[in-house]
Amino acid sequence: VTPKGGFVRYGIVKGPYILIEGSVPGPKKRLIRLRYPARPPKTEITTIQVTAISLESQQGK
Numbered sequence: 001v002t003p004k005g006g007f008v009r010y011g012i013v014k015g016p017y018i019l020i021e022g023s024v025p026g027p028k029k030r031l032i033r034l035r036y037p038a039r040p041p042k043t044e045i046t047t048i049q050v051t052a053i054s055l056e057s058q059q060g061k
Contacts, residue, residue: 004057019050
């Protein structure tokens with residue numbers, strides 16, 4: 001899932017990874033702890049089917 005040239009100020013992802021929807025606050029490379037929500041959502045969460053992942057570099061745009 002690493003784009004061409006790696007991520008800016010991070011590099012190439014070598015280990016296992018997950019995809020997170022939205023944004024994650026805090027500095028880059030900070031440990032992210034995932035947990036169950038204190039208040040569960042009222043609507044049922046559906047699974048998302050990933051059809052394609054773009055590996056083009058975002059640095060030249």
